[in-house]
Amino acid sequence: MQKTVNQRAWFLVLPVLILVAFSSVIPMMTVVNYSFQDSFGENIFFWVGLEWYKELLQSERLWDAFGRQLLFSFIILMIEIPLGILVALSMPKKGFSASICLVLMSLPLLIPYNVVGTIWQVFGRADIGLLGRLLSDLGISYNYSQNAFDAWVTVIVMDVWHWTSLVALLAYAGLRSIPRAYYQAAMIDQASRWSVFRFIELPKMRGVLMIAILLRFMDSFMIYTEPFVLTGGGPGNATTFLSIDLVKMALGQFDLGPAAAFSLMYFLVILLISYVFYTVMITVDKDEAKP
Amino acid sequence: MSLRLQSVSKISNGETHIYPTNLELQKGTMNVLLGPTSSGKTSLMRLMAGLDRPDTGKIFWDGADVTKKRVQDRDIAMVYQQFVNYPSMTVYDNIASPLKIQKKSSSEIDAKVKEMAELLQLTSVIDRKPNEISGGQQQRCAMARALAKDVGLVLMDEPLANLDYKLREELRFEIPRLFEASGSIFVYATTEPEEALLLGGNTATLWNGQVTQYGPAMDVYRDPLDETTARVYSDPPMNFVSVRKDGAGVHFPDGQLTRLNEDLASLSDGEYRAGFRAHHLEMSDNQSGSIEFEAELVVTELTGSDTYIHVDVMDERWIGLMPGLQTFEVGQALKICLDPQNFFYFDKDRKLVASPNRKPEESGI
Numbered sequence: 001m002q003k004t005v006n007q008r009a010w011f012l013v014l015p016v017l018i019l020v021a022f023s024s025v026i027p028m029m030t031v032v033n034y035s036f037q038d039s040f041g042e043n044i045f046f047w048v049g050l051e052w053y054k055e056l057l058q059s060e061r062l063w064d065a066f067g068r069q070l071l072f073s074f075i076i077l078m079i080e081i082p083l084g085i086l087v088a089l090s091m092p093k094k095g096f097s098a099s100i101c102l103v104l105m106s107l108p109l110l111i112p113y114n115v116v117g118t119i120w121q122v123f124g125r126a127d128i129g130l131l132g133r134l135l136s137d138l139g140i141s142y143n144y145s146q147n148a149f150d151a152w153v154t155v156i157v158m159d160v161w162h163w164t165s166l167v168a169l170l171a172y173a174g175l176r177s178i179p180r181a182y183y184q185a186a187m188i189d190q191a192s193r194w195s196v197f198r199f200i201e202l203p204k205m206r207g208v209l210m211i212a213i214l215l216r217f218m219d220s221f222m223i224y225t226e227p228f229v230l231t232g233g234g235p236g237n238a239t240t241f242l243s244i245d246l247v248k249m250a251l252g253q254f255d256l257g258p259a260a261a262f263s264l265m266y267f268l269v270i271l272l273i274s275y276v277f278y279t280v281m282i283t284v285d286k287d288e289a290k291p
Numbered sequence: 292m293s294l295r296l297q298s299v300s301k302i303s304n305g306e307t308h309i310y311p312t313n314l315e316l317q318k319g320t321m322n323v324l325l326g327p328t329s330s331g332k333t334s335l336m337r338l339m340a341g342l343d344r345p346d347t348g349k350i351f352w353d354g355a356d357v358t359k360k361r362v363q364d365r366d367i368a369m370v371y372q373q374f375v376n377y378p379s380m381t382v383y384d385n386i387a388s389p390l391k392i393q394k395k396s397s398s399e400i401d402a403k404v405k406e407m408a409e410l411l412q413l414t415s416v417i418d419r420k421p422n423e424i425s426g427g428q429q430q431r432c433a434m435a436r437a438l439a440k441d442v443g444l445v446l447m448d449e450p451l452a453n454l455d456y457k458l459r460e461e462l463r464f465e466i467p468r469l470f471e472a473s474g475s476i477f478v479y480a481t482t483e484p485e486e487a488l489l490l491g492g493n494t495a496t497l498w499n500g501q502v503t504q505y506g507p508a509m510d511v512y513r514d515p516l517d518e519t520t521a522r523v524y525s526d527p528p529m530n531f532v533s534v535r536k537d538g539a540g541v542h543f544p545d546g547q548l549t550r551l552n553e554d555l556a557s558l559s560d561g562e563y564r565a566g567f568r569a570h571h572l573e574m575s576d577n578q579s580g581s582i583e584f585e586a587e588l589v590v591t592e593l594t595g596s597d598t599y600i601h602v603d604v605m606d607e608r609w610i611g612l613m614p615g616l617q618t619f620e621v622g623q624a625l626k627i628c629l630d631p632q633n634f635f636y637f638d639k640d641r642k643l644v645a646s647p648n649r650k651p652e653e654s655g656i
Contacts, residue, residue, distance in 0.1 A: 181371040184342055188435075189389045190363045199388075204377040 035259035040240060049274040060177035062262065064237065065245040066269075072156070072241060079160050081213060084167025085205070088175055089197075091168070102172075105165040117229025120158040124230075144231060148238035152221060155227045155239055162226065170212045174205035210281045214274065219272055242266055292318035292353055292443045294476055295433050297347035301334055301500075308334040310501045311348060318443075318475050321467065321492025323508065324480040326523055331500040332480035336446050339478060341365045349581045352443070368437035369446040372453055374429035382408070382432050389440045407435040410469065427458035438473055445470075446542075447479045447647040451486070463489055464627060484526045488512060496523045513648055518641040521566055527599065529566045529635070530609040536560055541631065544605040549631050555645055564637040564643070569599070571633040572611030574625070581628040588623045602627065 035052055037045040056062050087105075092098045111119070124144050126132040136140040144154040178200065186196045224243040227233065233240035233248070240248070246266065250259035294316045301309040309331050314323050324332045337343040338350070341362040349358045357365060368389075376385045386407050390400045408414045411431040416424045421432060422447075430450060437445055451459040467490060470477045481487060486510055486630040487494045495505040496515070503520040504511050515521035517528075522528040535542045537560045551558070573581070586602035586609070598617040602609050602625060611627065619625070638646040 023334065148350075179373050179375070181373050181375045184340075184362075185369065185375045187342070187362050188340065188367055188369050190392050191388075199377040199379060203377070 012129055031260045034256050035264055037257055039256045054260045056261055065240055065242050069242045071097035073220040076159055079166045080167050080216055084164050085171045088171035089170040091172055105168055108162050108165050114229050116162050117226040121230050124154050146235055148235055151231050151239050158226055167212045170208045171205055174208035178204045295351040297349045299345040308500050312502050319474050321470050321477045321490055323487040325487045325494050326497030327482055330497040332497055333448055336448055340367050340446055366389045366442040367444045368440045368442050370433050370437050370450045372449040374433055376432050381418050382413055385432055386435045386439050403439055407439045411435045414539055426454055445475050445477050446603050449480050459499050484524050494519045498523055514646050516643050518637045525568050527569045527610040531564050531566045532607050534563050534565045545580055566635040567633045569610050569612040573628045581630050584627050586625045586627045588619050588625055591619050
């Protein structure tokens with residue numbers, strides 16, 4: 001068969017090439033470039049090779065932030081996923097009340113991140129905040145800006161408040177897609193409420209739950225704005241998560257080289273974990289029933 | 292064992308789903324609920340199952356009133372149009388699940404599951420999960436689960452509707468066999484007259500929430516006691532034409548007259564609706580005594596082995612079934628023939644007064 005050569009086709013993909021180049025390839029390569037050099041004022045750069053990477057991998061500061069980050073994401077998933085399912089299970093199934101619930105549930109998701117941080121910052125203050133004042137009136141010592149534990153609790157509660165709705169809405173969608181016949185069949189089988197959950201609802205929600213876990217993991221692993229507004233990473237370094245540390249390094253200290261190396265490693269870690277997670281998800285999906 | 296519905300009705304949101312219905316189903320019988328979509332088949336089954344409470348009337352099981360008994364406390368099994376199995380369990384565990392709830396011993400469960408798997412040809416896929424087997428196997432698995440329970444009442448709500456033609460045929464032949472092995476009361480809902488005839492047993496025809504007739508399948512098919520039943524128990528629906536009978540014979544709207552044989556001579560004079568089934572409409576006059584009509588072709592449907600023709604005749608729309616592939620042009624004028632021997636006669640109240648195998652006096656009218 002005769003192949004027609006048509007070079008004009010290139011013009012059709014040109015817009016997307018330019019867009020992708022400017023939006024991701026060029027910025028990314030700039031970061032890669034920075035990560036191999038040491039910078040001084042007046043745009044003087046020295047080639048340092050893998051020096052920043054070596055230094056960072058040995059730095060306690062990075063590993064501490066990494067550990068905090070992992071712990072945070074773990075706690076978030078452990079709370080938000082079961083809680084979201086529980087909320088979804090107890091939401092009304094149809095009618096006006098269901099619509100009301102859905103709207104209320106999506107409200108926290110619509111609030112900008114920094115506003116969420118500000119809300120909780122005020123909410124938790126011992127002098128004027130509703131929560132802080134209430135707790136101190138009850139005789140519980142609580143101060144998120146001084147006590148590391150209190151700061152953690154506040155950050156976690158804030159994230160749970162902000163994002164559990166997402167899990168609940170996804171789980172709710174999964175639950176609504178289960179045909180009524182399944183529930184009737186279980187009723188006829190005299191199955192217990194727990195069996196209905198374990199053998200019908202949970203397997204049928206698998207798909208959406210996997211997405212919820214993946215989304216919540218990635219988002220919590222990259223958390224920045226809310227704890228930054230609330231605690232600024234403090235007290236001390238108690239709530240300095242990876243991205244807060246990164247910003248401190250890049251903008252606070254203006255160490256462009258290490259910060260660039262840091263962000264590349266950060267990016268790779270998220271990519272790696274998400275990839276592993278996705279692969280596991282797909283293989284498990286093949287073994288088990290599809291949603 | 293028997294299930295008796297005593298003037299049971301169901302109304303929801305001001306809409307009557309089931310009009311007061313009396314029905315008695317005996318042990319070891321196959322009962323087919325036949326009716327078009329939304330005629331109340333599922334509603335009636337839900338009442339029998341106890342998934343819904345009737346608004347009036349009572350339900351008796353073995354003479355005991357079970358109207359208020361919860362579905363969990365009744366011993367029933369149900370198979371749905373969708374293939375309902377526990378998605379994360381293997382076929383084995385699926386079949387075993389109701390037995391485990393009944394707290395049977397593990398050896399007993401094992402024996403029963405293997406027996407059911409054998410009966411429904413699931414042995415080769417017994418360790419697979421529902422999404423790893425075909426649709427037909429999934430539905431067989433659901434049936435095995437229902438039958439393994441060994442209960443007095445097995446309800447099947449259009450179990451074959453979601454299967455493709457071949458699988459449907461295959462399972463259709465298996466169901467009477469399964470039914471015979473179980474000895475329970477089977478209730479089977481379907482929209483297809485053909486299925487009702489194949490399954491045999493008793494047929495209850497439903498129309499708009501009412502049971503129009505209940506009896507042995509062949510009897511209902513041969514002598515549908517009213518026009519509605521005749522429509523429901525024919526696929527395509529029965530064709531009708533208004534006729535007038537007098538001493539000379541039967542007059543058709545186009546002025547034709549046909550003499551009646553002595554069987555029908557005793558039919559009293561007056562207006563009737565004459566009905567006949569699609570396969571009795573013929574193109575060529577090969578029998579003496581046939582009447583010929585001028586018809587206009589409206590639609591042809593080819594099924595492969597047969598051809599359905601829709602024709603307009605004397606202000607009526609008739610559907611005929613022709614053997615083989617026939618090609619016609621829409622709007623074409625046709626000559627069609629009917630043998631009056633095949634006519635059912637219904638009176639003004641739409642009740643059957645005579646049918647091909649029933650003389651007027653036998654019908655008691």
